[in-house]
Amino acid sequence: MEAILKGRNLVKRYGKVTALDHCDFDLYPGEILAVIGDNGAGKSTLIKAVSGAVVPDAGDVWLEGKKIQFTSPIQAREHGIETVYQTLAMSPALSIADNMFMGRELRKPGFMGKYLRKLDRAAMEKFARDKLTELGLMTIQNINQAVETLSGGQRQGVAVARAAAFGSKVIILDEPTAALGVKESRKVLELIQDVKSRGIPIILISHNMPHVFEVADRIHVHRLGKRLCVIDPKDHSMSDAVAYMTGAKEPEQTAAA
Amino acid sequence: MEAILKGRNLVKRYGKVTALDHCDFDLYPGEILAVIGDNGAGKSTLIKAVSGAVVPDAGDVWLEGKKIQFTSPIQAREHGIETVYQTLAMSPALSIADNMFMGRELRKPGFMGKYLRKLDRAAMEKFARDKLTELGLMTIQNINQAVETLSGGQRQGVAVARAAAFGSKVIILDEPTAALGVKESRKVLELIQDVKSRGIPIILISHNMPHVFEVADRIHVHRLGKRLCVIDPKDHSMSDAVAYMTGAKEPEQTAAA
Amino acid sequence: DGHSTTVCLITKTDTNPFFVKMKEGAEAKAAELGMTLKSFAGKIDGDHETQVQAIETCILDGAKGILITASDTSSIVPAVQQARDAGLVVIALDTPLTPIEAADATFATDNFLAGELIGKWAAGTIGDTSTAKIGMMNINVSQPTVGVLRNQGFLQGFGIDLGDPAKWGDETDPRIVNNEVTNANEEGGRKSMENLLTMDPGVNVLYTINEPAAAGAHETLKDFGKVGDVIVVSVDGGCPGVQNVADGAIGATSQQYPLLMAALGVEAIKKWADEGIKPEPTPGKAFFDTGVALVTDNPVDGVPSITSAEGLELCWG
Amino acid sequence: MSEQSANTDYESASSNLNETVAEFEDTRKGLIGKLQHVLHVNPALVPLIVLVASIILFGMLVGQRFFSPFAMTLILQQVQIVGIVAAAQSLVILTAGIDLSVGAIMVLSSVVMGQMVFSYGIPVELAILCGLLVGLICGVMNGWLVAYMKLPPFIVTLGMWQIVLASNFLYSANQTIRSQDIEDTAPLLQVFGTKFQVGGATLTLGVIFMLALVFTLSYALKHTAWGRHVYAVGDDPDAAELSGVNVKGTLMSVYILSGLICAFAGWAMVGRIGSISPTVGQLANIESITAVVIGGISLFGGRGSILGALFGALIVGVFTLGLRLMGADAQWTFLLIGLLIIAAVAVDQWIRKVSA
Amino acid sequence: MSEQSANTDYESASSNLNETVAEFEDTRKGLIGKLQHVLHVNPALVPLIVLVASIILFGMLVGQRFFSPFAMTLILQQVQIVGIVAAAQSLVILTAGIDLSVGAIMVLSSVVMGQMVFSYGIPVELAILCGLLVGLICGVMNGWLVAYMKLPPFIVTLGMWQIVLASNFLYSANQTIRSQDIEDTAPLLQVFGTKFQVGGATLTLGVIFMLALVFTLSYALKHTAWGRHVYAVGDDPDAAELSGVNVKGTLMSVYILSGLICAFAGWAMVGRIGSISPTVGQLANIESITAVVIGGISLFGGRGSILGALFGALIVGVFTLGLRLMGADAQWTFLLIGLLIIAAVAVDQWIRKVSA
C-alpha cells in the first residue's frame, strides 16, 4: 500500500539547534499513526514540516504520491490536511465560533449572504455548540466567550473540535489531550476512532502511552530529530516503547525504519 | 492540625461566568494535595485566588493561621508560595536562565555585583542547567535559547524547575506534566516526592489519575466552581474519583467537605 | 563643477510658496551669474536644528556665502557666527536676525510694517473703529517672529494697545473676539472662521497671517452668507492671494517680494566673493528694505496702495 | 496487553454522567447588571458615553449656543476629514499596524485631482479617478512592504509619509488652486461640500459620506469573514496563519483600502476648504491616531470597534469647539485638550473596569 | 490498588537510560556560519553594518570630504540630541510603550533652567537642578498614568506632549534667551558645548555624554536585574507579573529615567545651539522613534538593543549629511531619506533572516 503522506530526509535547523535531522515519515491510508518521543525530540517540528507551517531546509514530502511543497498552512488545509498545533493557533480576542470557522466562515443564505457577504452567526454558533457538546465540553457557559477567557482544557477542546469537523484527508493532532480532563480525553479518543471509521487517517502525537497503545495502529518513535523505528503496538509493550524513545534500549533491526 | 493554607467562601466572577462559587479549600503541612476536576471547573482560578494572581470577589484566605490578602503574585512569593501557572508565565524573548531567576537574580560577588549590580550570568546558567538536568530535560541544546524557541514540554520543564528550586513554604503546580514526556513526567513526580520529603506541602492540579493516586495524600475534588469533597486515595478508587468529578456519582456524606 | 562659487540658501520650510519662489529667484540669479546654488529648508516653521545643520554643512562644503531666513532669529546667531568665522558671508533674507548685526547684511520685508498697513487700511475702511469686532488668525501656538510682527503691526495700525509687543494674545481690548491658530493654511482658516462666528456672529474685521488662511476663512463666510459683512486683510501678495483681492475675497493684502530678496542676496554674495564689498542698508533702517506694498481695489485715504491689477504684475507664486 | 485495559478502566467511570450543561446563577441582577453587560458586549458604547457626557458638560459651561443644531452640525463638519481618515487608520491599527502616511496620501490625491484638471485639462471625472488611483497605489506600496517584505508598519509608513509628502510638494510646486477657479471649471471636485438642511441642522455630503463609510466598515468588520480576518491578523498573526487566514492578503486589502479612503478624504477636503492646497493635512496622522485610541481601539491590534474611532474624533471635536466657545486662548486650549485626551481615556478605562 | 502499579509500570522503562546530553552536529561551518551566529547573538550588529555600509556608500559618492575627521565628528555632533533622546525613547519602547512627550520635556527643562537664572536670578547650579527636576516630574506623571492608571502610553504621552509644550510656550512667553547673555551670566548652561580635540577630530562634551549614556544604559539593560525586568515587562507584562517582576515599579523607573534623560538632552541642547529657545525640539519625538526603530528595537517591546538605537540615529545622520553634501535639494532629501529609512530596515530584516 502506498503512503498517503510521506516524508523523506527532512531537515530543519533553528540557528544552532537541529530540530529535524534527516527524518523519514510515513502515514498509510485509514490508519492511526502515533508519534511518540521525548520533549524536544522534534515531533512538533516534523508535523509542522508536513503541514506547511514550517518550510523544511531539505527533504521532500508526498501527498497521495504527488510531491508537494506547502509554504503555508492554508495550502495544506486546501489539500484536506487539518492540524491541531500544540500551541493551538487561536485568536485570543475572538469568540469560540469565530475561531472554529476561521478561514471558512458560513454566509447567510440569500441576498444578505450573497451580496452583503453577511456571516451566518446563528448557524456557526449552533455548529460550534454541537461539536463541543459531542466532545463533552459542556462547562463552556457562553459560546460567544473570547477564547482567551477559556480554561486551558476548554481551549484545547475547541481546537480539536475544529480539526475533526473539517479534516477531509489527513488529521494531525499534536498532543490533543494534554490539557484535557479524564472525561474530555475519553471523548477525544472516541472522536479519533470515529474519524478513523470514516476512513480518514490520523497522526496523533501524545505522551500518554495508555492512550497511544489504545488507539494507534502503528507507532512512530522519534528520537533526536529522526525516526528511530516504527513499532506495532500489538507486538510491543509500553515499556519497550518508552525504552526506545528515551534511549534506554536500542530497537531490534527489524523494527528500525 | 491547622491548615497551612486555607480558603473559605471564595468567589470569583468573570462577567457572566462564575469561576469560583463559594469555594472552600485546605492544605495541611507537609502533605501533597491533589486538585482534580473537569475542564473549566475552576481549578486554575482557585489556585490563582490563593496565590495572588487573581483577587477574589469575596471570601478569605489564611496562611499559617494569619489572614492574608495578596494583591499580586510577588506578595505570595515573598511569603514563600511558589506557583507554576498553567499558562507558564514566561517571558518568551528571554533566555531560560533569565526566566528561572526573574525577580531574584544573582549578582556577581565583590565590587561588580555590589556597586555595578552586575548579574552573575555564569552562576545563574550553571544553576539553571543543573536544575534542568535533574529533571532529565537534557534535550535542551542551548541554555541561552530564548524560551519561545523551546518545545512545549521543555518550556513546562523550565517552569517546574523554577518553582521547585525556590519554593519555601508552599509549592503550587497547575498541570505540571501536561506537556511532558514519559521520562520527564516521572522526573517531576520524583521531584514532587523530593520536595515533600523536605517538608514543603504541595498543591498538584492534574488530569492524570494514575499520577494523582500515586503521589497525593488527599484529593480535593472540584466541581462547578466549588469543592465537592475531599477523598483519601487509599480509600477510594480512581473510578470513584472520576465519577465524583464528572458528576456521574454523588459522594457519600462522610467524604463531602 | 567644483570651481564655481557655491552659495547656500536656507529657508524656514520649502512647503510655503513664498520660500519656493525665493528659491526660484535665487536659482535664476545664480545661474545668470554662473554660481552654484544649494538650498536647504527646515521640516516645519520653527525647525531650528535643521537650519543649524544646514549652516554646518555649508561650511563643510566650502560655500562662499549663506542666505538664510531664520526660524529662530536669536538662537541661530552662534551658528551664523561660526560661518562668518570660517570666512563665509551671511545674509539674512525676509527675517532679520536678533541682533540684526549678527548677519553681514539683511534684505527683508518689514513684517511689522506689512501688518501696520493692513491695520490702517482696515481701520479706514470700517470708519468707526469702536464698532469693530476683530477676529485674529495666527500661525500657531509657538508664536514664531513673523506671526508676532504681523499680528502686532496690524493691531498697531488699527489703533489697539499692544501690551507686550513681543507676543500676541496679551491684549485686553474687548474688540478682539479671539486669537485663533491656523497653521497658515486653508484648513485652519476654514475652521477658525467657523469658531469665530460661533463665538460672535458679529465679527466684522478679520486679520489673517497669510492668504491661504484667508482663502479658508472665505469658504466659511460663503457658507454663512456673510461675504460682504467682514473686512478681510492678509499678508503675502502671492498670485492666488492677489487674485482673491481682485475677486473680493480679500479686502487688502500686504505684498512682499521674495524673488527680489533672493536675487539681491545672490548678487551681494557674488560681489563679496569677487570684490570684497558688503551691501549697504536702506538709509534710516538697519536693513535693506525690499519693500512692501498694500494691494487693494478700495484704497483708503492716507494709506498708499496699489491696485490688484498692479499687484498681479508683481506677484509671485 | 493486560496493562492497557487496566490503565483506562477508571476512565469509563465518567460514562454514566449526567449530561446537563453546567449552569451557574448570574448574581448581578437589575439595571446596573444589565448595563454592565451591555457595555461589556459593545465596547464602542464607552466612548459614546464619554462623548455624550462631554457634550452635556460643555452645554452646561457654554450655555444654549452649544446645544443648537447649528453647533452640533458644525462639529460634524469640523470632524469630517479626521473622521474619514480615522476610519482608514482604524483598519490599519486593528491589524496591529499604524499608518503615518494617511495625511500625505490624502493631500497628494487631492493635488493630483487638481493638477489633472488644471494643468493637463483632463475631464474632472477622470481627474478624480486618477486621484483615487494615486491613493490606492500608495496603499498598495504600504501593503506590499508590510505584508510581503515584512517590514514594520511604523517604518514603512514613516518612510512613505516623507516620500509622498515630498512628491506632493515637488509635483505641485507648492501651488494652491483657488476655490473660485475650481467652482468655475470643475465643481465636481467640491461636491462633498454640498449642503442639506435637515431640521435646522446643516449637513454636508462630506459628513454623510463619513457616516456612511464608518457604518459600512463597521458592518464589514463585524459581519463578514474579511472583518473577522482583520481582527485575527491583528490579534495574533501566527495563529491566524496557522488557522487558515490569508494573512498577506488581508494585510494588503487593509492597506489598499486605507490608501483609497485617504484619497476620498482628499476629495472631501476640497469640498470642505474649497481650494486645493498642498500644505494642508499635515497633522492628519496624529489626529487620526488620537481619535482611534480615544475610541478604544488597541494599538496592539485585534481589539476595538471602528464606531469607537468615530466617537473618538467627535470627542476631540467637542472639546476643541467647546473650549474655543468658552473663550480659552489658543495656548490654553492646546494645554486643556492635552488634559482632556488623557481624561477621556481614563474615564473609558474606568467604565470598562466597572463593567468587566 | 492494583490498577495503580500497573499504570505506571511502563514508565520505569526509561530509568536505565543513557544520560548523555543530546548533541546534534552543527553543519553550518566556516566563516559565514560564524558570522551568522555572531549576528544572531548580537542584534545591534545589524544596524552597525548598515551604518558602515552607508558611510562607505556616501564616501564613494561624495568623495574625500566625507571621510574627513571633521565630517565624521560633525555627524556625531548633529545627532547628539537625537541620540540622547533616542536613549530615553529606547527604554520606553522596550517596555512596549512609546513616549511622544520627549521633545516637549526636553525643551521645557531647558527653558526652566534659563528662566531660573534670567528671570529669578537663581544660581546656575540650582537652576540646572530645577530643570532636571522638571524633566523628572514629567517622567513621574507619565509613569504614574501608565503604570498605575493603566492608560495606554501613546495617549498619556500624546496628552503630556500637548500639556508640556503649551506650558513651555506660556511659561517662556515665547522668548528666546540669547547665547551671548548665557555666555556672560551662566556659562555652565552651555557646558555640553565644550570642545575637545582628539586627533584632528572635534568632540564636544555633549557627544561624549551621549556615548557614555548609551553605553551605561546598554550595560544596565544587559547586565543588571533591572534591565532584565525592563525586557520582561515589554515582552509580556502578565507573565512578568506572575513570575515575580514588580511591573509597576519597573514602568515607573523607565518613565522617570526617560524624563530625566530628556532634561539632560535639554541641557545638552543649550550647549549645542548656544541659546535657549522654546521652539526647538518639536520633531524630537518622531526623530527619536525613527532612530529606535531603524536600530532594530521592536515597537511591540521586549526585543532589541539600545546600541542599535544609537546606530539608528547615526544612520539617519549619515544619510542626511551625505545627501546634503551631494547637493540634493531639501524636498529631494526628504524623499530620499524616506526611501532610505525603508531600505535600511529592509536590509536589517534581510540580514536577520539570513543569520537566523
Ligand SMILES: Nc1ncnc2c1ncn2[C@@H]1O[C@H](COP(=O)(O)OP(=O)(O)OP(=O)(O)O)[C@@H](O)[C@H]1O
Ligand atoms: N522557532 C524555534 N527556534 C529555535 N529553536 C526551536 C524552534 N522551534 C523548536 N525549536 C527547537 O527544536 C527542537 C525540537 O522542538 P519540537 O517542538 O519539535 O519538539 P517536540 O518533540 O514537539 O517536543 P514536545 O514533546 O516538548 O512538544 C527543540 O530543541 C526546540 O528547542
Ligand SMILES: Nc1ncnc2c1ncn2[C@@H]1O[C@H](COP(=O)(O)OP(=O)(O)OP(=O)(O)O)[C@@H](O)[C@H]1O
Ligand atoms: N479571564 C477570564 N475571563 C472570563 N472567564 C474566565 C477567565 N478565566 C477563566 N474563566 C472561566 O472560568 C471558568 C473556570 O476556569 P479555570 O481556568 O479556573 O478552569 P480549570 O478548572 O482550571 O480548567 P482546566 O482543567 O481546563 O484548566 C471557565 O469557564 C473559564 O471559561
Ligand SMILES: O[C@@H]1[C@H](O)[C@H](O)CO[C@H]1O
Ligand atoms: O516669513 C515668511 C513669509 O513672509 C511667508 O509669508 C511665509 O510665512 C513666513 O514664515
Ligand SMILES: [Mg+2]
Ligand atoms: Mg511538541
Ligand SMILES: [Mg+2]
Ligand atoms: Mg486550569
